[in-house]
Amino acid sequence: xxxxxxxxxxxxxxxxxxxxxxxxxxxxxxxxxxxxxxxxxxxxxxxxxxxxxxxxxxxxxxxxxxxxxxxxxxxxxxxxxxxxxxxxxxxxxxxxxxxxxxxxxxxxxxxxxxxxxxxxxxxxxxxxxxxxxxxxxxxxxxxxxxxxxxxxxxxxxxxxxxxxxxxxxxxxxxxxxxxxxxxxxxxxxxxxxxxxxxxxxxxxxxxxxxxxxxxxxxxxxxxxxxxxxxxxxxxxxxxxxxxxxxxxxxxxxxxxxxxxxx
Numbered sequence: 001x002x003x004x005x006x007x008x009x010x011x012x013x014x015x016x017x018x019x020x021x022x023x024x025x026x027x028x029x030x031x032x033x034x035x036x037x038x039x040x041x042x043x044x045x046x047x048x049x050x051x052x053x054x055x056x057x058x059x060x061x062x063x064x065x066x067x068x069x070x071x072x073x074x075x076x077x078x079x080x081x082x083x084x085x086x087x088x089x090x091x092x093x094x095x096x097x098x099x100x101x102x103x104x105x106x107x108x109x110x111x112x113x114x115x116x117x118x119x120x121x122x123x124x125x126x127x128x129x130x131x132x133x134x135x136x137x138x139x140x141x142x143x144x145x146x147x148x149x150x151x152x153x154x155x156x157x158x159x160x161x162x163x164x165x166x167x168x169x170x171x172x173x174x175x176x177x178x179x180x181x182x183x184x185x186x187x188x189x190x191x192x193x194x195x196x197x198x199x200x201x202x203x204x205x206x207x208x209x210x211x212x213x214x215x216x217x218x219x220x221x222x223x224x225x226x227x228x229x230x231x232x233x234x235x236x237x238x239x240x241x242x243x244x245x246x247x248x249x250x251x252x253x254x255x256x257x258x259x260x261x262x
Contacts, residue, residue: 007065008089009262012073015086019052024072026187026246027059027112028260032253033191034116035067039198041117042066045179046096049112049187050104056080058104060097062090071262080105095154102160103167103183110183112190120201121180130174133221134207137200142226146170150177172197188246195245 013021027049034040034047043064051057059075061067077086082097096115103113124131133142148166151159167173171193173181180197184190207218253260 007069007074009071009074010088012086017052021072023049023051023187024059024075025261027075028070028072029250029253030112030114030187030191031061031067031070032257032260033249034114034194036253036256037195037198039116039118039121039194040067044093045116046093046100047112047114047187047190048096048100048104050110051077055085056104057085058100060092060100062088063093063096064090068257071260073262098154098157098160099163099181102163103181105160106164107167107183109185112184112187113181114183114190114194115175115179115181116194116198117179118198118201120205121174121198122178123205124201125174125176125178125180129215130176131200132204132215132218133226134218135200135203135221137196137203139221139226140196141172141200143228144170145172145174148173148175148178150175184242186242188242191249192242192245 012024016024027047030047034045039045043061043066046060048058048060051059057077057079059077061070062074062076065074074088074090076084076088076090076092078092078097079085080101082092082094082101099115100113103110130147131138131142131145133139146166146168148163151162154163163173167181167183171183173183175181180194180201182190182193182197184193
């Protein structure tokens with residue numbers, strides 16, 4: 001289904017709980033921020049969030065919307081079979097559904113799943129060595145990182161067990177030849193994790209372009225520091241990195257365009 005030239009967004013706020021509405025606002029903000037930071041790939045990647053409550057429902061973007069068009073009301077609510085549970089005139093991306101439903105079904109703690117095809121992330125995912133321990137950002141990722149081999153566009157149900165296996169209990173997953181994925185206990189946590197992940201990839205691409213194609217020219221961080229990466233992050237942020245960052249990001253969005261809240 002092709003989205004109409006003028007987007008028509010049905011009224012949703014009166015049909016959902018206050019908790020779901022707040023989640024919708026946060027998720028719409030995450031989409032806008034992905035666009036703002038240049039990580040989006042037209043309409044082809046996805047961020048999903050688990051709706052509060054006993055039902056296994058989650059919110060995902062309507063297929064065909066640019067990320068800077070997403071609003072709280074435009075997000076589509078579906079179940080784990082991809083069926084709409086709140087009527088929307090817009091479909092969802094089947095590849096997005098395969099990846100996100102797999103993670104949500106397997107990880108109760110994965111309240112938000114964020115996937116991008118950022119140029120830096122794809123570039124690093126195409127290298128045999130993957131992410132290298134060459135930046136402070138990388139130490140926070142590498143102690144909590146899985147890798148998933150490329151199997152083509154994620155359309156097939158039988159890829160789900162391998163995605164889940166390769167993510168394991170990690171917060172970060174590098175999809176080889178494909179892109180980056182993060183999970184978090186909140187939208188804020190998943191977004192901040194992606195900022196760190198993408199930053200580590202960006203730094204690596206720049207370092208390798210500045211004479212680092214020969215890995216001997218790169219200064220690697222020692223293993224003992226890598227092993228303590230997550231502990232150092234927790235200490236530096238008092239365990240509240242996302243809580244510090246997210247309100248500031250919402251203020252930034254509100255200065256630019258607060259329509260994501262509608």
